[in-house]
Amino acid sequence: MSSTVQTVLKIVFALAIIGLSYYLYEIIQEPIRFEKIKDKRYTQIKDRLENIRDAQKAYRAEYGVFAKDFNTLIAFVDTGKQSIIERKDSSFMYYNKVYQQDMKKDTVVVKILGYQDVKKNLFGESFDASQLRYIPFTDNAEFDLAAGRVEANQVVVPVFEAKAPNRIVFADIMKKYRQFIDVDYALTIGSLQEPTLSGNWK
Numbered sequence: 001m002s003s004t005v006q007t008v009l010k011i012v013f014a015l016a017i018i019g020l021s022y023y024l025y026e027i028i029q030e031p032i033r034f035e036k037i038k039d040k041r042y043t044q045i046k047d048r049l050e051n052i053r054d055a056q057k058a059y060r061a062e063y064g065v066f067a068k069d070f071n072t073l074i075a076f077v078d079t080g081k082q083s084i085i086e087r088k089d090s091s092f093m094y095y096n097k098v099y100q101q102d103m104k105k106d107t108v109v110v111k112i113l114g115y116q117d118v119k120k121n122l123f124g125e126s127f128d129a130s131q132l133r134y135i136p137f138t139d140n141a142e143f144d145l146a147a148g149r150v151e152a153n154q155v156v157v158p159v160f161e162a163k164a165p166n167r168i169v170f171a172d173i174m175k176k177y178r179q180f181i182d183v184d185y186a187l188t189i190g191s192l193q194e195p196t197l198s199g200n201w202k
Contacts, residue, residue, distance in 0.1 A: 034177045038170075042187065044136040045164050046201060049189040052132055052143065052162045053197055054122050056190070058082055066147035066160035070133040073145075077129040080118040135164045138171065148192055157195045163188035 055077050056066045062082065067073035089106065096103045119127055133142045147160040165186040167174070174181060189199040 030177070031180055034173075034180045037173065037177075041137045041169055042201070045169065045187050046199060048132065048134075048136060049143070049162055049164070049187060049199060051123065052145070053189050053199075055118075055129075055132065056147075056160050056162075057197070058118055058122060060158060065149075065158045068145075068147040070142065070145055074129045074132055077119050077122070077127075077132065082116050082118050082121055135168060138168055141168045141171075144186075146192060150193065150195060152195045159190065159192055159195055161188060161190040161192045 052073070055073055059065075059067045059073060059076050059080075062076075062080070067076065093102045094105055095101070119125065119129060123129075133145075135141045135143055143162045143164055145160070145162045147158065149156050150159050151157075163186040165183075166181055167183045169187070170177065170181050174183075187199070187201060190197055
């Protein structure tokens with residue numbers, strides 16, 4: 001075998017080794033890159049879901065139910081007022097007909113002291129409430145938001161749910177990282193099936 005052929009083979013083998021090494025490096029790095037992207041997006045999405053929860057809790061405190069849509073919730077945050085409430089334990093005497101005597105009954109006295117701006121109190125004056133509806137890192141895709149009621153321990157209670165499906169969160173990189181994405185998963189806060197305000201990532 002001539003020295004020229006040997007030189008060419010060495011170059012080919014060297015290039016093949018370099019190519020294979022790069023291929024293996026990329027195989028290792030791809031899931032790492034995706035995890036970094038996922039962590040960055042999930043962090044901001046979780047923050048916004050928690051903002052939605054805070055706004056919904058304030059809405060429920062005023063109206064006894066959760067807002068069913070973003071138009072209602074955003075309007076409440078932008079222009080709504082929260083009651084400043086003082087609660088005091090108290091008691092009074094009443095006549096019990098069964099025992100035929102005066103008896104003491106405990107109660108709670110609720111007094112409204114005034115009102116405060118929802119946005120200023122919850123998020124600060126500079127907060128842009130219109131952004132509550134949008135999932136970060138998307139082309140203005142909106143969170144799925146719904147509200148209703150469920151029965152828990154024979155008591156009917158209001159519930160709400162807000163979620164960001166993976167298929168929307170990662171729509172722009174789905175083709176490249178499809179093998180790492182659970183398209184059936186959604187970051188969710190609250191639930192329509194049970195009375196919880198927790199996120200499904202906790």
